[in-house]
């Protein structure tokens with residue numbers, strides 16, 4: 230049985246009519262030791278079947294080590310939404326529940342290689358010249374969360390220095406306790422900065438710019 | 452938990468134009484604002500809708516059983532239906548923007564957003580609804596996301612095995628408590644009123660739960676903790692002894708307050724902070740109208756907000772005809 234209900238499939242198909250460029254969904258998975266690995270893989274394949282503009286590639290996290298390293302994937306299930314180029318847009322854990330919105334939005338933006346961020350925001354982001362790693366913690370029952378995830382991914386698309394992850398809290402309890410997540414959305418920037426709650430565009434961009442400036446050293450994400 | 456996939460209707464975005472003077476600017480995109488927009492487009496008014504989100508409180512409502520035409524519909528599905536209807540009309544939209552200040556310069560209203568944009572209109576409808584009320588006690592703001600939560604469906608999973616307090620005595624507090632019963636060993640239910648205002652069905656369910664300890668007629672004095680919530684201090688209203696309860700989570704469900712701050716210096720508000728309106732949605736300022744939960748209209752419901760939104764636009768239309 231399909232994961233996506235007919236009405237959701239239809240709405241997604243409708244949205245995908247506006248895709249312009251090819252999009253590739255790169256999924257890292259394995260059979261065991263992962264709550265929603267199986268469902269995430271099925272979701273990726275179902276989505277790819279809804280539009281000729283979307284293709285999927287499934288890698289085994291343990292066997293395809295090189296690929297995992299190339300994409301810097303350190304946990305699964307993981308999905309990278311990319312085009313000819315990897316923009317640094319990642320989903321860790323299944324993009325289900327409300328997060329399905331941010332997943333479709335990432336596909337749309339990557340396909341069009343453009344975001345609807347304001348000119349002022351784009352200008353500020355273009356001045357970032359050090360690596361920034363944004364992690365947005367979510368739960369699948371959080372109606373406020375997709376806005377934060379979408380914002381983080383738009384920033385990643387606009388800047389080659391930014392990598393943005395959605396992190397589904399239930400799938401990664403060790404990260405929840407590492408970062409002390411007790412409410413979502415929670416945004417962690419370069420390990421040491423962050424904020425709670427969904428911020429409007431201007432404030433979100435400001436936080437990221439601030440963090441990129443105060444990060445002591447350009448560090449690899451990991 | 453059952454795995455489902457939620458996809459909202461797409462938002463088309465011909466965005467706002469700062470150089471234009473709009474016939475009508477609608478602030479807020481809940482049921483009131485969206486209905487006002489549809490009526491405005493049908494009256495061919497040059498309209499701008501500015502809102503933080505499309506859907507308002509209905510986005511957070513699980514199920515709706517009292518909106519005509521649908522015996523039962525999920526809140527977000529109803530929002531999708533509303534959006535579908537709005538997107539048929541050529542209305543400029545600023546979605547994801549928050550209005551920071553509304554003022555009137557001569558005959559023209561000026562609307563300043565948090566993002567620094569300034570829009571202008573001959574008439575304005577305030578339809579900015581309501582948001583969660585905060586307790587206003589020490590520790591509350593500082594510990595948001597560190598144990599203090601206003602969204603139990605979002606954050607409950609982080610409190611598995613932890614002791615928690617739920618503040619409030621209405622349906623949303625009771626629903627939050629019942630949600631937490633599944634995962635938390637101890638739940639304190641605290642409310643300032645002497646009798647609960649939740650529906651009898653919920654009351655019965657809570658009374659059966661041994662994990663829930665109730666403190667009616669208690670006031671929250673303080674939320675304590677350095678980096679995370681560690682305890683909460685409560686005081687009986689009749690002057691008894693102050694108690695400290697050890698908890699790691701505090702869920703605040705004490706109702707709503709109107710989003711009217713941005714207009715407070717311009718228009719008359721009632722004691723509850725609602726924009727005072729007459730029965731045709733006029734406010735104290737000519738050309739300025741209000742509709743839905745943010746207004747002083749009695750009863751806050753989706754169908755009422757929608758009806759008020761329609762009415763406000765029709766009144767604004769009359770005003771524009773007269774002032775031509």
Ligand SMILES: Cc1cc2nc3c(=O)[nH]c(=O)nc-3n(C[C@H](O)[C@H](O)[C@H](O)COP(=O)(O)OP(=O)(O)OC[C@H]3O[C@@H](n4cnc5c(N)ncnc54)[C@H](O)[C@@H]3O)c2cc1C
Pocket residue numbers: 478479480481482483484501502503504505506507508509511512513514515516517518548549550551578579580581582623710713742743744745751752753754756
């Ligand atoms: C949990 C819950 C369950 C409910 N269940 C029902 C039910 O079953 N049936 C029913 O009829 N009613 C129900 N209600 C009440 C109903 O949702 C409200 O009466 C209705 O949504 C009010 O509509 P509104 O358009 O006036 O305001 P809102 O829905 O509050 O919408 C206000 C809009 O304004 C935006 N906004 C706020 N401030 C600004 C700003 N400064 N700048 C720009 N935009 C801003 C908001 O983002 C939002 O989009 C429920 C409410 C809740 C909270």
